[in-house]
Every structure is written in structure tokens, then in C-alpha cells.
Amino acid sequence: MNLNILRSPIVHRVKYFIKDKSLEFILQDKLYQSLSLSQSEIKQYRDEFLQSKIIDEINEKLEEFAQNVTGVNKKGYQYKTGAMPLEKGIYLYSIFRKIQPEIAVETGVCNGVSTTFLLLALEKNQKGKLYSIDLPEVVGMDYEEGYFWEGKKGAAIPKDKESGWIIPTYLRNRWELILGKSQDKLPELLEKVKEIDFFxxxxxxxxxxxxxxxNQTYEVLRQGGVLMSDNIERKKNTAFQDFAKEKGKSIVYLxxxxxxxVK
Known part of the structure; x- marks a missing residue:
């Protein structure tokens, strides 16, 4: 099993965050307190994940991206996959295996690495559906000013590909992709599904x-449901921290x- 492509510099920073045994214990203790996810279950799900063929399948697609995608976008950012690092993915997979969601929603797909982690867990659960909303940037395409938010960087999908193209066919039966801005598409989706277990x-x-x-998803998130956010910035952007504070909820950092x- 080749883990090299998934081991980006971001992975090493995440590992630095939990590599000290005391910190790892604290994280696992919080997972148990918040989700009753025990250390033995984390190990079981981690082993289950690593023994699957999914990492090799993802690596093959990431290698294809690396070989065929070069250059920068209009803002000058190098094109990249936007792939979730492996350690994050294992915790994400473990949480999905534990909470057994019936209805899950995510915003942001890009090439589909983290989406693959979620769908693999649903397949193992033999239940649940994932709705994904995405507004992808395609390599080499020109977009009018303001099409993407001003802080967007280089995450993009290759020409002639669609959002989530990395996702294996055998995992797609529990997935629905919705293209567009979340500000437009999310309210429509939540009105349709009525209640969700994970966002x-x-x-x-x-x-x-x-x-x-x-705010939108919390209203329809069931009691005990999980609200998660990637790319939270403790100094630059405190939206998640501020929201948790307003709701009186504790944050578990992965x-x-x-x-x-947890609601």
C-alpha cells in the first residue's frame, strides 16, 4: 500500500498536533465523551480503513492529477487537488462508522478525496446517503470576476472531469452531487430532506x-447530530468558534x- 501521495506537508502538521501520546489520549478521550467512540473502536476503524483498497485507488487518481495538471490559476495560485490528508480522513471515516448517519450533507467536493472517505464508511455501514454541494474550479477555464469568493486559492479539478471524479463507481450509489453555490443550493436541499444527522x-x-x-444546517440537525468544519482558522476566521459559543457547545479538534x- 503506497501512502506517499496522501502524505502531504499538511499531514505532518496534523500528526505533529497529535503525535505526543498525551495529546492523542486527550483527543481520543474527547471523542469518547462526545460520541462514545472508544479507543478500541478507533483502532478497529483505522485498521479497517487501511486494509481496504481505497488508498491505492485514490493514490492512482492523485498520480493522474499530478502527471496531467500544471500551472496556476488566474490569481496565480498553483493548481492542487485540495485532498484531505490521511490522518484527518481516518478520523472522519471513524466518526461516520460510529454515528451511522441516515442523511449527511457536505459542502465542498473538488476532486473528491474526503467525499470518498465518507462514502466508504456509508458502504461499510450499509445505510445512509450523502448529499454534496460543490462549485468547482476547472483547470484552465476563465471565470468572471466574483464567480468564486475572493479568498479561493488553487484547488481545482482537471479539464473534462467532474466534481468527485476520484470517487470509485462502486461507492456512488449512496451519493448525490449538487452543483452550485451553497448559498443557493443548501436551503433547497435542507427543505427537501427535512432532518440531517451530519454536516x-x-x-x-x-x-x-x-x-x-x-446556521442553516444546525436548524435541521437532529439532537446528537454532528456539525463539522474544515479549514477553521483560530485567528483569521473564527466563524466556527463563534457559532459554537453562541450555541453553548464544546468543540472537539481533530x-x-x-x-x-455535537448538537
Missing amino acids: MHDSEHSYNCMWFEF GPKLAFL
Whole structure:
């Protein structure tokens, strides 16, 4: 099993966050307190994940991206996959295996690495559906000013590909992709599904958009459901922290920029 492509510099920063045994114990203790996810279950799900063929399948697609995608976008940012690091993915997978969601929603797909982690867990659960909203940037395409939020960087999908193209066919039967801005598509989706068990933000990382998504989804999140956010910035953007404070909820950090709360 080749883990090299998934081991980006971000992975090492995440590992630094939990590599000290005392910190790892604290994280696992918080997972148990918040979700009753025990250390033995984390190990079981981690082993289950690593023994699957999914990492090799993802690596093959990421290698294809690396070989075929070069250059920068209009803002000068190097094109990249936007892939979730492996350690984050294992915790995400473990949480999904534990909470057994019937209806899950995420914003932000790009090439589909984190979405694959979620769908693999649903397949193992033999239940549940994931709705994903995405507004992808396609490599080499020109977009009018303001099409993407001003803070967007280089995450993009290759030409002639669609959002989530990395996701294996055998995992797609529990997935529905919705293209467009979350500000437009999320209210429509939530009106349709009525109640959700899980939400994850990984789309437009502006304060206003994050707050909008948290506020919208929290209203239909069941009691005991999970609200998660990637790319939280403790100094630059405190939308998640501010939202948790307003709701009186504790935050569980899975890494420097990935965290969740339980309703």
C-alpha cells in the first residue's frame, strides 16, 4: 500500500498536533465523551480503513492529477487537488462508522478525496446517503470576476472531469452531487430532506458563508447530530468558534483546522 501521495506537508502538521501520546489520549478521550467512540473502536476503524483498497485507488487518481495538471490559476495560485490528508480522513471515516448517519450533507467536493472517505464508511455501514454541494474550479477555464469568493486559492479539478471524479463507481450509489453555490443550493436541499444527522463545511471559507451554512444546517440537525468544519482558522476566521459559543457547545479538534461539535 503506497501512502506517499496522501502524505502531504499538511499531514505532518496534523500528526505533529497529535503525535505526543498525551495529546492523542486527550483527543481520543474527547471523542469518547462526545460520541462514545472508544479507543478500541478507533483502532478497529483505522485498521479497517487501511486494509481496504481505497488508498491505492485514490493514490492512482492523485498520480493522474499530478502527471496531467500544471500551472496556476488566474490569481496565480498553483493548481492542487485540495485532498484531505490521511490522518484527518481516518478520523472522519471513524466518526461516520460510529454515528451511522441516515442523511449527511457536505459542502465542498473538488476532486473528491474526503467525499470518498465518507462514502466508504456509508458502504461499510450499509445505510445512509450523502448529499454534496460543490462549485468547482476547472483547470484552465476563465471565470468572471466574483464567480468564486475572493479568498479561493488553487484547488481545482482537471479539464473534462467532474466534481468527485476520484470517487470509485462502486461507492456512488449512496451519493448525490449538487452543483452550485451553497448559498443557493443548501436551503433547497435542507427543505427537501427535512432532518440531517451530519454536516461538514469545506467550501467557501469566508466568515459569512461558513456562518450561513452552520446556521442553516444546525436548524435541521437532529439532537446528537454532528456539525463539522474544515479549514477553521483560530485567528483569521473564527466563524466556527463563534457559532459554537453562541450555541453553548464544546468543540472537539481533530487537527489544527478540522473540528466538530455535537448538537
